[in-house]
Amino acid sequence: MSALHKSGQPVLTVTHGSVCRKIKDLALLLPVLGKFVYLEELELADNELAVLPGSLSVLKSLSSLTLSGNPFSDLKPVADSLRTLPALRRLTILPCGPSDLALLSAALPGLDQLNDQSTFCATTRV
Numbered sequence: 654m655s656a657l658h659k660s661g662q663p664v665l666t667v668t669h670g671s672v673c674r675k676i677k678d679l680a681l682l683l684p685v686l687g688k689f690v691y692l693e694e695l696e697l698a699d700n701e702l703a704v705l706p707g708s709l710s711v712l713k714s715l716s717s718l719t720l721s722g723n724p725f726s727d728l729k730p731v732a733d734s735l736r737t738l739p740a741l742r743r744l745t746i747l748p749c750g751p752s753d754l755a756l757l758s759a760a761l762p763g764l765d766q767l768n769d770q771s772t773f774c775a776t777t778r779v
Contacts, residue, residue, distance in 0.1 A: 676700040679709075687711030693740075698722045705734035717743040728753045732760035745769060 676682065679702055686692065691714050699722035709715075715738050725731050728749070735741060735757075743766040744757065757767055765771065 676702060678702075680706040683709070683711055690714065693717060695719070698745075705731050707734060708737045709734055710737040710739070712738055714740055716740045719745040721745050721747040728756055729760075732757055735761055742766065 676697065677700070679697070683706060686695070692712060693714050694717040695712070695715055696719040698719045702720065702723040703725060718735070718738070718741060720731075723746075725746070728746075731746075735744065741761065742764060744761065744764055745768055746753075746757070747768055749757070749768060754767060758764065761767075
């Protein structure tokens with residue numbers, strides 16, 4: 654786990670390597686992550702997260718989240734957890750099929766970007 658500053662914004666990258674094991678349960682890290690009150694970007698790619706905790710609301714400032722490469726089998730509960738992030742604007746979660754993208758877009762109307770593409774649609778945002 655490393656804390657960085659990217660373009661002046663607080664960033665936290667949680668990685669695995671030969672020393673660290675892949676993260677399987679984010680709930681165990683939430684008390685620590687919650688202490689980063691100004692954390693805006695969190696990268697949790699390529700871990701072993703199959704589910705997310707029911708509430709991620711301790712990450713009040715989190716606006717960008719990367720979850721790509723995790724073995725989520727059902728994105729509905731993931732979307733429910735992500736709804737508890739009030740500041741979330743960018744989400745990267747690959748691989749993700751068309752029906753999953755539709756589910757996430759509908760569940761998270763505050764997103765500006767989903768998988769590096771704008772979620773703006775004139776028919777849904779007037």
